[in-house]
Amino acid sequence: xxxxxxxxxxxxxxxxxxxxxxxxxxxxxxxxxxxxxxxxxxxxxxxxxxxxxxxxxxxxxxxxxxxxxxxxxxxxxxxxxxxxxxxxxxxxxxxxxxxxxxxxxxxxxxxxxxxxxxxxxxxxxxxxxxxxxxxxxxxxxxxxxxxxxxxxxxxxxxxxxxxxxxxxxxxxxxxxxxxxxxxxxxxxxxxxxxxxxxx
Amino acid sequence: xxxxxxxxxxxxxxxxxxxxxxxxxxxxxxxxxxxxxxxxxxxxxxxxxxxxxxxxxxxxxxxxxxxxxxxxxxxxxxxxxxxxxxxxxxxxxxxxxxxxxxxxxxxxxxxxxxxxxxxxxxxxxxxxxxxxxxxxxxxxxxxxxxxxxxxxxxxxxxxxxxxxxxxxxxxxxxxxxxxxxxxxxxxxxxxxxxxxxxx
Numbered sequence: 001x002x003x004x005x006x007x008x009x010x011x012x013x014x015x016x017x018x019x020x021x022x023x024x025x026x027x028x029x030x031x032x033x034x035x036x037x038x039x040x041x042x043x044x045x046x047x048x049x050x051x052x053x054x055x056x057x058x059x060x061x062x063x064x065x066x067x068x069x070x071x072x073x074x075x076x077x078x079x080x081x082x083x084x085x086x087x088x089x090x091x092x093x094x095x096x097x098x099x100x101x102x103x104x105x106x107x108x109x110x111x112x113x114x115x116x117x118x119x120x121x122x123x124x125x126x127x128x129x130x131x132x133x134x135x136x137x138x139x140x141x142x143x144x145x146x147x148x149x150x151x152x153x154x155x156x157x158x159x160x161x162x163x164x165x166x167x168x169x170x171x172x173x174x175x176x177x178x179x180x181x182x183x184x185x186x187x188x189x190x191x192x193x194x195x196x197x198x199x
Numbered sequence: 200x201x202x203x204x205x206x207x208x209x210x211x212x213x214x215x216x217x218x219x220x221x222x223x224x225x226x227x228x229x230x231x232x233x234x235x236x237x238x239x240x241x242x243x244x245x246x247x248x249x250x251x252x253x254x255x256x257x258x259x260x261x262x263x264x265x266x267x268x269x270x271x272x273x274x275x276x277x278x279x280x281x282x283x284x285x286x287x288x289x290x291x292x293x294x295x296x297x298x299x300x301x302x303x304x305x306x307x308x309x310x311x312x313x314x315x316x317x318x319x320x321x322x323x324x325x326x327x328x329x330x331x332x333x334x335x336x337x338x339x340x341x342x343x344x345x346x347x348x349x350x351x352x353x354x355x356x357x358x359x360x361x362x363x364x365x366x367x368x369x370x371x372x373x374x375x376x377x378x379x380x381x382x383x384x385x386x387x388x389x390x391x392x393x394x395x396x397x398x
Contacts, residue, residue, distance in 0.1 A: 044210070056221070090292065094296070
């Protein structure tokens with residue numbers, strides 16, 4: 001291997017090349033909200049709509065991250081912070097690869113969400129606040145976690161035993177209590193459409 | 200939001216859907232070898248060739264991982280192990296997203312590489328041994344790291360102060376000393392071609 005040959009013949013495929021290949025830009029849609037707010041349902045719905053438009057997207061959520069990459073982390077404040085940081089860094093790699101990431105994490109702390117915004121770059125980060133009230137989430141309690149939090153079996157539970165800091169300047173806010181899932185996704189799609197165009 | 204509506208209307212896009220969208224399967228090509236063996240050069244060359252065939256690929260290497268996701272890790276044995284584990288888990292997410300990952304890491308320990316093989320699934324993991332001798336790598340010493348390792352300024356350096364465990368059953372082995380980069384990439388491409396087909 002001759003190092004002159006290397007520099008002459010091999011160049012690196014850039015983010016801009018990958019975007020041209022995929023015919024759309026890449027960015028992160030970050031869903032934040034209480035446990036049970038509907039984040040994963042909406043994330044999967046957005047993912048399906050993007051797929052139908054032949055957009056290359058992927059969902060990151062507790063299901064595929066907590067048992068794998070972040071399987072070494074617990075639920076202490078420091079570990080929750082590290083959980084979100086790693087997801088931010090992984091999202092950045094996907095954006096570099098030309099993929100639209102839909103990330104669904106409670107991410108209760110403003111500082112952590114802002115940190116992810118910085119990691120990815122503010123113009124590639126869309127904060128989507130799934131603004132379902134904690135009362136409604138507790139009423140649904142699909143996973144029985146609110147009951148466990150009330151009983152003290154689950155510690156540090158946002159809305160019960162620790163705070164959820166509402167976003168102050170989310171790019172998109174949806175309220176799931178007065179419209180269907182499909183209506184909510186329709187609205188989100190109109191909001192992100194312009195972000196998909198290569199400028 | 201009605202939970203009956205959710206299950207009826209929203210289903211999750213699967214790995215098989217993403218592969219159909221991209222018209223090829225996804226897997227990991229894992230380049231292992233001494234520092235200076237030519238891993239990054241080959242990784243970028245493979246990436247370019249795949250891009251030209253309209254295959255959706257991405258390179259993971261020290262450049263985009265060590266300062267971001269693994270910026271909290273040092274070079275102790277435990278941290279090197281964790282470095283490789285996280286790259287394995289991130290590769291798994293990319294494979295799930297339908298992307299061909301080309302990972303270039305010294306990864307000197309057999310156990311760590313085997314762990315990644317398990318994380319990803321053995322039939323989706325192609326170990327590519329860049330078998331440039333440590334003598335040749337030290338002769339090139341493009342980054343000056345061998346000199347620093349000899350001087351004791353860099354600790355735990357594979358081939359100098361710590362072992363590099365040669366792969367025993369790598370799917371592909373290339374020797375870069377007697378052929379050009381492009382010839383080497385030609386050979387690699389013939390070896391991975393059949394892996395790209397959707398079966």
